[in-house]
Amino acid sequence: MIRVVLPAHLRTLANVPGEVTLDVAGVASQRSVLDALEAEYPVLKGTIRDHATQERRKFVRFFAQEEDLSHDAPDAPLPEAVATGVEPFIVVGAMAGG
Amino acid sequence: MSGVRVLVGTRKGAFILTADGKRTDWKVDGPHFGGWEMYHVKGSPVDPNRLYASQSTGWFGQLIQRSDDGGETWAPVGNEFRYEGVPGTHQWYDGTPHPWEFARVWHLEPSPFDADTVFAGVEDAALFRSVDGGNEWHELPGLREHGSGPAWQPGAGGMCLHTIVPDPTDANRMYVAISAAGVFRTEDAGKTWQPVNRGLHSEGIPDEDAEVGHCVHRIAMHPSAPHVLYMQKHWDVMRSDDGADTWREVSGNLPSDFGFPIDVHAHDPETVYVVPITSDSEHYPPEGKLRVYRSRTGGNEWEPLTKGLPQRDCYVNVLRDAMAVDSLDSCGIYFGTTGGQVYVSPDAGDAWEPIVRDLPAVLSVEVQTLP
Numbered sequence: 069m070i071r072v073v074l075p076a077h078l079r080t081l082a083n084v085p086g087e088v089t090l091d092v093a094g095v096a097s098q099r100s101v102l103d104a105l106e107a108e109y110p111v112l113k114g115t116i117r118d119h120a121t122q123e124r125r126k127f128v129r130f131f132a133q134e135e136d137l138s139h140d141a142p143d144a145p146l147p148e149a150v151a152t153g154v155e156p157f158i159v160v161g162a163m164a165g166g
Numbered sequence: 167m168s169g170v171r172v173l174v175g176t177r178k179g180a181f182i183l184t185a186d187g188k189r190t191d192w193k194v195d196g197p198h199f200g201g202w203e204m205y206h207v208k209g210s211p212v213d214p215n216r217l218y219a220s221q222s223t224g225w226f227g228q229l230i231q232r233s234d235d236g237g238e239t240w241a242p243v244g245n246e247f248r249y250e251g252v253p254g255t256h257q258w259y260d261g262t263p264h265p266w267e268f269a270r271v272w273h274l275e276p277s278p279f280d281a282d283t284v285f286a287g288v289e290d291a292a293l294f295r296s297v298d299g300g301n302e303w304h305e306l307p308g309l310r311e312h313g314s315g316p317a318w319q320p321g322a323g324g325m326c327l328h329t330i331v332p333d334p335t336d337a338n339r340m341y342v343a344i345s346a347a348g349v350f351r352t353e354d355a356g357k358t359w360q361p362v363n364r365g366l367h368s369e370g371i372p373d374e375d376a377e378v379g380h381c382v383h384r385i386a387m388h389p390s391a392p393h394v395l396y397m398q399k400h401w402d403v404m405r406s407d408d409g410a411d412t413w414r415e416v417s418g419n420l421p422s423d424f425g426f427p428i429d430v431h432a433h434d435p436e437t438v439y440v441v442p443i444t445s446d447s448e449h450y451p452p453e454g455k456l457r458v459y460r461s462r463t464g465g466n467e468w469e470p471l472t473k474g475l476p477q478r479d480c481y482v483n484v485l486r487d488a489m490a491v492d493s494l495d496s497c498g499i500y501f502g503t504t505g506g507q508v509y510v511s512p513d514a515g516d517a518w519e520p521i522v523r524d525l526p527a528v529l530s531v532e533v534q535t536l537p
Binding site: 075078081118125127128161 | 201202226248
C-alpha cells in the first residue's frame with residue numbers, strides 16, 4: 069500500500085479529504101504510483117504529468133523522506149519506506165507563482 | 167419575470183451573478199474553483215443550463231469544467247488538447263522559430279446550433295472542437311496549417327486564439343482572431359481557413375498592411391447582421407461590412423483607439439461599445455477616467471458614457487473577454503475590470519452601477535438572458 073499526499077487543489081479536484089492510499093502492482097516507482105493514482109482518479113490526468121509526454125509538469129515536485137525525488141528517473145524504485153507505506157509520496161505545487 | 171446570469175472568470179476563481187430583469191438586486195455566488203485562473207465561462211445558446219468553464223493554473227495545467235444545471239454543480243470533462251501531427255514552429259518574440267506548445271484555453275465558444283458542440287481557442291494558437299459536451303477535444307488543424315502559421319508571433323499575453331465568432335445563420339462560417347496574427351475565416355465548418363485582414367495597418371510589423379501579423383484584440387458581430395464585424399485592434403477600431411473581406415477604420419473621435427473589448431448592442435447592429443485604454447504600455451483609461459464609449463452610427467462618432475463610473479484616479483484595465491450584453495428589451499451592458507469590479511448598465515450604457523467591487527482581477531464576463 070502506497071500513501072500519496074496531494075496538494076490542496078488536487079485534493080479538491082479529486083474530491084479526497086486527505087491522504088490517498090493506492091495498491092501498486094510491481095515495483096513502486098514514480099511512474100507506477102502516478103499510473104495507479106490516475107487510474108483511481110482520472111480527473112488528475114494532465115495535472116501532474118503532461119498528457120502527451122508523461123513528463124512531470126514544471127511546477128510540480130515530488131518529495132519523500134525530506135528528499136526531493138523530482139529529478140529521479142520515472143522508473144527508479146521509490147525508497148523502501150515509501151514502497152511499504154511507512155512514509156508518504158508527496159506531490160507538491162512548487163513554491164512559485166500563484 | 168425574466169432575468170440574467172452573469173458568468174465572471176477571474177484570476178482566482180469564477181463567480182456567478184444573478185438578478186431579475188430590473189438588474190438592480192444581485193446575488194453573488196462564488197468563488198467556484200477558488201485559486202484557479204478562470205479564463206472564460208460561457209453558456210450554451212441552445213441550452214442555458216449548459217455552461218463550460220476554462221480552469222487552469224501554472225502548476226497543474228488545464229481543466230475544463232461543465233455544468234448542466236446553470237452553475238449549481240460542476241464536473242470536470244476532457245482536458246487533453248493535443249495538436250494534430252507535428253505542430254512545427256511559430257515565431258518567438260525575437261523572431262526566432264519556437265515550437266508550438268499548448269499552454270491554456272483562452273476562450274470557449276458553445277455552438278449556436280448544438281449544446282454538446284463547443285469550440286476552444288487555445289495558446290499556442292489553435293482551434294479545438296468537442297462534439298460530446300467537452301469530453302474529447304480534437305484540433306481543427308486546417309487553421310494552424312493553412313500556411314502562415316510559421317509567421318505568427320505572440321502578443322504580450324502569449325500567442326493565443328482568443329476570439330471565436332460563429333455565424334449564427336450559417337453553421338459553415340466562423341471567424342477567429344489570434345494575437346498576433348489576425349482574423350481568419352472558414353466557410354466549410356473549419357476544414358479550411360483564410361486570413362481576412364485586408365485594410366488593417368499595424369506599426370511594429372515589417373509590412374504594415376501584411377496579410378497576417380496583426381494584433382487583433384477582439385471582434386464582435388450582431389446576430390442579425392452577420393456580415394458586419396467590428397474589431398478592436400491593438401491600436402484602431404475597425405469595421406467590416408463584407409464578412410471580413412475588407413476592413414476600414416472607425417476610430418473617429420475616440421480619446422484613444424487602443425483597447426481590448428468591443429461589443430454590439432443586442433437590438434441595434436449599429437450601436438457599438440468600446441473601452442479606450444491609454445496605450446499599449448499604459449493599460450489604464452486615459453486621464454484616470456473610466457469611460458465606455460458608445461457609437462450609435464456603427465463607428466466614427468463616439469460618445470463617452472460616464473454616469474456611475476469613476477472619473478478620477480482610476481487605473482484599471484478591461485480585458486478583451488470582459489464585456490458582454492444581455493438581450494432584455496432594455497439592453498444591459500456589462501464589463502469587468504482588472505481591479506475586480508463588475509459594472510452593469512441596464513439602460514444600454516446611459517448609467518452604470520457596480521454589481522461587485524472587490525473580486526480578483528476579472529478576465530472574462532459573459533451574460534445569459536434567462537426566460
